[in-house]
Amino acid sequence: MKLLKSIVMSSMLAAAPFSASAKTEVINGAGASFPHPIYAKWAEEYQKETGIRINYQAIGSGGGIRQITAKTVDFGASDAPLNEERLDKEEMIQFPMVMGAIVPVINVPGIESGALKLTGEVLADIYLGKIKKWNDERITALNPDLEIPNQAIYVVHRSDGSGTTYNFTDYLSQISPEWSEKIGRNTDITWPKEATTIGGNGNAGVANFVGRTRGAIGYVEYAFAKQNDLTYTQLASADGKFLQPSMETFQAAAANADWENAPGFELLLNNQPGADSWPMTAATFILMHKDQVNAEKAEQIIDFFEWSYENGGELAEDLDYIPMPASVVNMVENVWKEDLTSNGQTIIK
């Protein structure tokens, strides 16, 4: 009995700090791992200002969607947007929070970062295994000034399911009818057997294989490529102009996107019109239930997102994310006002 008593006592003592912190509001979110660094940064700054703690767990987009559907978290996050049908079925709203870009990275002897020009068609055919050598005439035709060696191409992809793969394969599907027909887009796909493929775990795995495999090409998030000094390439925009990956070309893609005609903000930013739009740009999304049980808490959650839109831009750029343009933020705010309800009353005035 004594033992039992002491166990009960000690567990009560252990639980005490938790019950104390439960008084200060905690907002729970879960989902995509791609935006985790910026959500964590925003949460930290927001907590300093308001004392409200945002607990975001990067369990993956699939997990985020499952958790918000089961209502075990206050908001979910996903790299791939849900379609309108699914949003209606689950009675959820969805809005883009921040953007990132994907860049091709290469390891070709003698080719410096930002020098090699590629088009989407060539990229797709490399990944389809139709272009097998770096000195293939379709590559040399784009790069008459470069000395490109006769080197076999190794195609590196993510071996884990990821939003990066989803957006990359979406871009290839848009560009190449053959890719769209034979391969398609998803967080994880069956890679073409014709190409010599290597699967790397996470951005770090891809970067590792590209870094030490001569002749390799891979795709990583821009932030990762920049922070690790990887050798990236130029890419042709939808209008055919060759672009360097940069904050300007990413923002051009977001600004030129047609958000107005995308119900539920279901829009992938790949291959957007405009000469200066970087063709592989992607937004990451937040999911919330329309009907909120606790209006006060819902208001608090929205306050965090609003704060992040307003004050988080610089923090995002520091971490090489791209803030949402003001026009999109306005549209999102309208959705909050119209669609978030509690007991039939709108929450955001």
Place this chain on the structure above:
Amino acid sequence: MLLTAMPSAIKGDSIFYRLSFTSAILIFLVLIGIILSLIDGGWLALSEFGPGFVFRNVWDPVNSEFGAASAIYGTLVSSLIAIVIAIPVGLGTAIFLAELAPDWISRPVSMAIELLAAVPSIIYGMWGLFVFAPWFSEGFQFWALENLVGLPLIGHWFDGPPIGIGLMTAGIILSFMILPIITALTRDALKTIPNVVREAAYGVGATPYEVITRVLLPSIKNAAVGAGILGLGRALGETMAVAFVIGGANRIETSLFMPASSISSTIAQQFNEATNEMHISALISLGLVLFVLTFIVMGAARLLLRKR
């Protein structure tokens, strides 16, 4: 005094009996619960693809076409490579430590082996990816491509991109991971053999080689097989270390240098980002397949042990 003490002692016995009985039953219930929830979670995929799920060689999340064959192949082949390497090396190490080495070598080496067993698998994975794979690529694969590919029968095993990852690398990393178990168990078994047995063998004029191969090894046969099975069990289910180095390609290739995937690595890598219900269900079914596969291997091993 005696009379009053007796009933409470009996009462204590029955409480103890019930407590231990409950613990034993609990494990059984947990096991059944896991099987049932795996079947429940994987039902969508299992009913769609039927028993053929196990033999279908397709894993296409885009078109929701799933089959376990490539993952089963990757799991079995990588575990087999691990066992083929780890059993002779482990047995040799155990014999050396228990029979041949002087104390001042055997003690620190035994400690080192036990420490190896305590290293978390993610460390093996990272070490495998960042240290072993580049070395393996330059130190072995290029050589193998030039010298081994032409060999009859086994030549095509070595015909693949020399990038340091794939089935063979996964198997080798796994062998490092199961080596400590195999070594420690066989060494302990050797140590339980009474010294009189050795003395008797030496007494009739046997050499150390004969003592070890004719007397000692036959008497620990069961323990050695058991150690191999425990090692195999770990190799079959190992996840993170394999996920790092196997290359994540869902296909069956005869080359051991080609990227592949195992059951557990597929689940670990795809579950987080799987949004499609059929995809999730197929991954859970894979878990069931691994469960059954492990059961079969363990069962077969038990039969093997009983026969000897």
